[in-house]
Amino acid sequence: MTYDRSSATEYDGWEEVGNPGWGFDTFEGMMNRAENFTSFNTKWYGNDEDGINFDGPVRGTINRFIPAHQKPWVPTLNSLGIKTNKAYMGGNPLGVMYSPSSIDPTHYNRSYSANAYIPLAGRNLAIMTGTTVAKINLKRDSHGYYASGVMLTNGTVINANLEVILSAGSFLSPGLLEMSGIGNKTILAAANIKQLIDLPGVGENLQDHIRIQTSYQVKPNFTSFDILRYNTTYAAEQLQLWIDGTYSIYDYTGSAYSFMTWKQAIGNDSTLRALAKAALGSSKHAADTKKLEWLSDQSIPQLEIIMSDGYTGVKGYPAVGTPLYGKGFFSLLAAVMHPLSRGTVHINVTNPLGKPIIDPNYLSNDYDLQAAISATKKCRQIATTAPLSGVWDSEYEPGLDKVNTDAEWKDFVLSTTLTIYHPVGTCAMLPKKDGGVVDPKLVVYGTRNLRVVDASIMPVLISAHLQTAVYGIAEIAADIIIGNS
Numbered sequence: 001m002t003y004d005r006s007s008a009t010e011y012d013g014w015e016e017v018g019n020p021g022w023g024f025d026t027f028e029g030m031m032n033r034a035e036n037f038t039s040f041n042t043k044w045y046g047n048d049e050d051g052i053n054f055d056g057p058v059r060g061t062i063n064r065f066i067p068a069h070q071k072p073w074v075p076t077l078n079s080l081g082i083k084t085n086k087a088y089m090g091g092n093p094l095g096v097m098y099s100p101s102s103i104d105p106t107h108y109n110r111s112y113s114a115n116a117y118i119p120l121a122g123r124n125l126a127i128m129t130g131t132t133v134a135k136i137n138l139k140r141d142s143h144g145y146y147a148s149g150v151m152l153t154n155g156t157v158i159n160a161n162l163e164v165i166l167s168a169g170s171f172l173s174p175g176l177l178e179m180s181g182i183g184n185k186t187i188l189a190a191a192n193i194k195q196l197i198d199l200p201g202v203g204e205n206l207q208d209h210i211r212i213q214t215s216y217q218v219k220p221n222f223t224s225f226d227i228l229r230y231n232t233t234y235a236a237e238q239l240q241l242w243i244d245g246t247y248s249i250y251d252y253t254g255s256a257y258s259f260m261t262w263k264q265a266i267g268n269d270s271t272l273r274a275l276a277k278a279a280l281g282s283s284k285h286a287a288d289t290k291k292l293e294w295l296s297d298q299s300i301p302q303l304e305i306i307m308s309d310g311y312t313g314v315k316g317y318p319a320v321g322t323p324l325y326g327k328g329f330f331s332l333l334a335a336v337m338h339p340l341s342r343g344t345v346h347i348n349v350t351n352p353l354g355k356p357i358i359d360p361n362y363l364s365n366d367y368d369l370q371a372a373i374s375a376t377k378k379c380r381q382i383a384t385t386a387p388l389s390g391v392w393d394s395e396y397e398p399g400l401d402k403v404n405t406d407a408e409w410k411d412f413v414l415s416t417t418l419t420i421y422h423p424v425g426t427c428a429m430l431p432k433k434d435g436g437v438v439d440p441k442l443v444v445y446g447t448r449n450l451r452v453v454d455a456s457i458m459p460v461l462i463s464a465h466l467q468t469a470v471y472g473i474a475e476i477a478a479d480i481i482i483g484n485s
Contacts, residue, residue, distance in 0.1 A: 001101040001110060001253055003060040006462035007300045008091030017286035017459050018431040019440040024091055027472050034058050034471035038105050044098040050090030057116035060100040065251040067309045069222040069330060072387035073256040080385060082258055093259045094301055101253040102467060108251045134353060135179040136164055136450060138196055145197060147450040153353060163449045170423035170456040174203035175347045175356045190349040197446035201435035205287060205425040206343035207461040210362055211418045212372050214379040215313040215331040216392035224328025225252060225310030229317060254308050259301035259463060265378050272370060279340050279365035286434055290460045291338040301463040303375055304335040314416040315397045329396055332383060334375035335420045337463035339368045345426050363417060372413045422466050427456035441480050453477040
């Protein structure tokens with residue numbers, strides 16, 4: 001639900017790898033079109049209108065519920081040299097802030113495509129729930145392949161008069177292309193699927209933010225979000241307040257954020273840059289060359305740290321009957337913005353209609369591993385810095401007495417690194433020769449009317465949560481499609 005944006009340079013990078021019209025100057029307007037920003041000129045956002053719109057369908061709101069033990073967040077980061085940023089929607093996300101979520105402040109429900117865009121649709125929109133598409137039907141004429149419609153898993157065929165638009169996300173869009181005969185010949189042959197269009201980039205180039213976290217037991221005079229785990233009376237009372245539309249702990253979403261460069265985070269970043277160069281070697285892939293270039297650009301975040309109320313780690317909340325059950329915690333979540341590891345997602349050749357085979361390839365090089373270690377150490381540094389250090393009693397995970405040496409940090413990272421669920425790139429918008437799947441008009445190479453419109457087309461992972469970028473992609477696609485028709 002995080003409602004943020006990356007640096008302007010990163011969107012420009014999408015254009016620079018072979019996609020005219022996808023730079024920040026254009027893309028900012030597309031993201032703005034979706035936006036109704038409700039926290040302009042408030043305590044935690046200023047009056048700079050760059051990147052701000054007030055009449056889009058999706059609400060972006062800085063949460064009104066900020067836990068008391070979260071209030072030292074900004075002054076702690078300030079003391080570590082990270083400046084407060086109250087204009088982060090306009091292409092410069094560096095700094096510490098309270099970030100908006102996609103919340104409608106009239107009732108503190110989620111604001112998203114289902115309740116924001118669908119009500120604006122015409123009567124010609126039909127939504128078929130409980131329905132799964134098996135493949136796109138492709139036909140060939142003298143001009144090449146075109147999508148004639150789709151086939152459902154029950155055999156039903158739905159014909160298309162103009163276009164087929166695929167929006168199944170980074171994990172499922174490539175599989176639907178493969179089921180339709182578009183992709184790598186070896187994978188298709190293993191699944192007994194006839195290859196119609198040779199497109200080896202399908203399902204490749206999977207990129208994702210990796211997440212590592214530390215957690216802290218708050219002092220007893222603070223109320224953590226964990227109270228909802230064990231105090232059923234309090235939970236019921238707060239839920240009723242939320243239902244009644246009044247101030248409640250159920251209003252809460254993560255809002256305490258910081259984005260920083262490696263120099264801001266650790267000082268000397270030369271070791272990380274050297275590891276990155278060694279990891280990429282002679283690779284000319286667009287994602288690799290851009291990420292290496294961005295490492296030296298001090299306008300581009302490389303690390304995100306979120307103060308998340310309540311326990312959200314790997315160790316697990318204390319079990320019933322243990323001494324710490326009923327205690328409150330907060331977690332510091334660190335996300336590496338531009339990991340160099342790239343994975344794959346393909347159909348399961350033994351069960352093509354089943355779940356895809358996802359290989360994220362996390363931590364597959366020394367740069368990513370050292371970046372994750374540096375990120376986790378930064379979390380501890382923040383937690384042990386005043387005034388934030390005054391709100392907790394003990395480090396629950398990994399534990400101040402358990403992880404201190406380089407070997408211990410490495411082991412902790414290798415055993416606890418997670419995804420932050422931002423997969424992109426598996427139907428990349430790149431030149432075909434560079435492993436691309438769609439062109440700048442989002443048309444699948446080798447077809448004339450099959451488009452992909454979702455996060456899978458992002459050629460390079462950006463330093464932001466994906467929501468606003470996906471809305472921007474959809475708005476650009478809408479203009480393209482309307483222009484064609």
